[in-house]
Amino acid sequence: MNSTISSTTRLARALAVGVAIAGLSVGTVGVGTAGAAQDDDDRVIRTGSCSAGADWKLKVKTDDGRLEVEGEIDSNVAGQRWRWTLRHNGSVSDRGVATTTPRSGSFEVERKVVDLAGTDTLAFRAVRDGQVCRGVVNY
Template identity: 45%
Template sequence: MSTIHRLATAVAAASLLAAAGAPGALAKDGDVRVAGSCSASATSKLKLSPENGRIETEFEVDQNRNGVTWRVTLTQNGVQRVSTLATTVAPSGSFELRRLLPNTPGADRVTARAVSPSGQVCTASASL
């Protein structure tokens, strides 16, 4: 194996490890986007964005079923900031919850959690 081939392999491996260890994908203007996890067939995602000294939080759950009301909570650094209900709507059978949270000193860890009437749970966490 040539030195150049070994170097290219090492660079590729380091890039994969760095990407795998990243807590969330950075989008435009410092946005952080992460895929959540759900206990059944639904999907979830969380987006955090800096917004005029606050944190814009967008949590989406897609269940592909309209009219299902989920109980949703948002916590920031372990403090519950939001507790509400959200109902999936047509055409995709999803809901999106948007809230502005205070920007506290240091990094902010936001966790979103949604529970359906059937007990299905979706969660997502990210730091900004």
């Protein structure tokens, strides 16, 4: 009888571990994968560091059949002028100059682009005095 209980306990533990691993695997697949997110939140966010201390963030989500792309640079220094470029599948979608704001020392650029068939590659790049920030999202 003890060997039956112990076998049953081992089986229950093995099943619990298997279910937990399967749950983690499903969650991992959804993170950062376009179209796989749950609860109608299809947003993909990438962050990183620039070459000299600033940080970048790039967000992409669908919006009325288009892609809403938001690039952000945060240097924590107000009044800096940055040249930025937004590329969609290698082609320049937009470019401009932005200045970091007094309160946050950051700026944001938001644009909507056509949601092309297949995977869209969106790249946001900003440059200031030799410092380069670049983020990419494959959506």
